[in-house]
Amino acid sequence: MPRAFLEVSPLFESHWTGIPVVAAGLVQCALADPGLDWGFLYENVVIDPLVVTDMLRLRRGSQFFPHLEQQLWNGDVLSPGQMAEAACIFTNLKALRRQFAREALVVHDISTLLTPEFHNTDTVRHHANRLRGDVASTDFFFCVSRATMMDLHSYFGVPLAAAAVIPVGMSVDPCMLTTLLIERAGMSCEPYVCVLGTVEPRKNGGIVLAFLRDNPNMLDKYRFVFIGRDGWNDEKRRMLDELDRLGLPTSRIVFTGFVPEETKMRLVLSSRFCIYPSFFEGYGIPIAEAAALGKYVVCSNSSSMTEVAPEMCFFFDPTDLLAFADAFFKAELAADLTWLDRLGFADIAARLEARDWRRAYDTIRSWVVEGTPA
C-alpha cells in the first residue's frame, strides 16, 4: 500500500475558517480511504489519527498542542529515511523542504504578496520570506481556485503542467442540517441580511456601511448581521467608529464575532440573502456555503469569487458603491420572487453532494498514487 503523509498543522488553529477547513476536508477523506496508508504530520511530528479524528469532531485543534509535546517526547518523529521514501502534501506553508521523495503544496492564495495593504506587516514578512522557497522546493501545486493557480503561474513562473485546481468542498453535518431546517419551519424570523467573513480590511465591510449611509431606509427593512470573527488591523473598531460618525442606528447592525458552525448555519438559513464584498479571496468558502443553502449572494467580482457559485451570485466591483447597490437590489428582488431561500433537506443535500470533498481528495490521491492529478 502506498505510504503518504499529510502535513496538517492548520488543524491546530483554535477557530477553523478558510485554510483549516480545506485541510480538514482533505483529512476526513484520507481517514476514510483504506487504499492508501496516510500518516498525519505537524511539521515532522507524527500525529495520532485518534487525535486527528477528535479535531474533526470538535472543529478546532489548539487544545492538542500537548499531544505534539508528548509525541516529541516519545520520539514519534519522521526520520530522513522515512521521508525519503514517501510523498507529502503540505496543506499550507512548508516547514520541511526537499525532505520527502515528492512534495506537493496546497496553495490557498498569495494575497499577502498581492494585496499587502490588507495584512499586518509581520504576516506579509512571514509569507514573503518563505513563499519563494516553498515554491522552489515543491513538485506539484494544488490550488483552491483557477485564480490562485494563475497567480502562481504569473508571479512565480510555476508551469501550468505542475499545478491543478482542487474543487473545494463543503462538509455539513446532515443531522445538524435536519435539526436546523425543522427549527426554521417552526418559526418566523425578523428580516435580516448576512454579511459573511472575518471582520478585517480585506473583506470590505466598509462598502456595506457606505451603502447604508446612502440608503438608510434599508436599515428599517433589514437588520444587517456581520458573521465572522474579529480579524486583524482593528477593523471592527474602525467600522464601529464609522457607524457612529454616520449616525446610523447601531441596534440594527449586529457583529456576531466568531460563532460555532451550527449558529452560523442557523443564521444563514433564515436570512433573506447574503453579502460577500471581499476585495480578494483565494476561494471564498462562505459563498459556496450560502449558495448551497439556497441563498443568493451579493458577491464581489474580484479574484476567485466568480468561480465559486455564479448561478447564485449577483456580482459587483468591490470598489464601486453604485454597482454594489445595483447587485443588492437585484438580490433582494430575486429573493422576493423565488422560494429558493426555503429549500428543503433533499434539495440542499443534493447541492452539498455536488460539493463533496472527495472530488478534491481524488485529485490529490491520484497524484500520490499515479504521479498525475485526476
Added chain:
Amino acid sequence: MIRYAPAYRCGQVTVQNATVSGLAYPAEGPRCCAIELVSASRVVGMLRADRFSDRAAALHIRDGWCGFDYQLRSSDFVFDDTLMLRCAVSRRVLHVVTHATVAWENEASDSAARQLVTVAGLLTPGRTGTAAGLSRYESLIRRLAGSIDKAAFVSFAFQFLLGRDPDPDGRQIYFDSITSGNDPFSVLEEIALSDEHTVLRRGWLPSPFDEQFPAVPVFLPTRADPARR
C-alpha cells in the same frame, strides 16, 4: 460519513403522538450512529442517536447515550406513504413507519403557530438544562475519572460545564480537592451550581457526541472501528 458509526443494533422503536423514538448504537467505539429518514428512495432528513435514554441506561447500553427521537411531519410522507429509518453508514433498514399508523391530530400545521424570532434569538437558541441533568452523565464521568489524570479531569470539568479552560485558582482548588480524596463527580456537581453555569450557560450540557463536548476518551476506540485506525 466519518462522524458516525454503523448501527450494530437498533431496537425499542415506538411511534407515539407522531414521534418515532428508539435506540441505535454501534458495537463499540467513540462515535454515535446516525439514522437516515428515507421516503421513496430520497433522504429527507437525518438524525443522531445521541440522546440520553432511560431505557438504554437501564439496559446498561452506552451509559444510556444512544437514544433517538423524531417528530414526524406529514410533509415527510409527500413522496410515499412509508418512511424508512435506515443506518446512515451501512444503509441497513432499521424500521419502517407508515403514514396510516401515525396519530396526526397533534401536528402543528397552522403557520400562525410559528414562533416569532429575532436575530438575538437565533444567536442564543433556547438551550436549557438543569443541574439535575448532570446525573445523566454520572456513570460516563465516573468511568472517565478513572482513565485520565487529575489535572486533565479538572480541565474536562471546566470545558464541559463552562465551555472554557480553568482559571489558575479554579484549577488548583479542584485539583487539590480531588487529590485529597473527594469524589471527582462531586467536583462537577459543585461547578454546576455556579452562576456561570446556571446563568451564563443556562445549565446547558452537550451530548457526549456534540462538537461542544470536550475531547476526552469517553467511549474508547477499538481496532474494530475503522475511522480510528
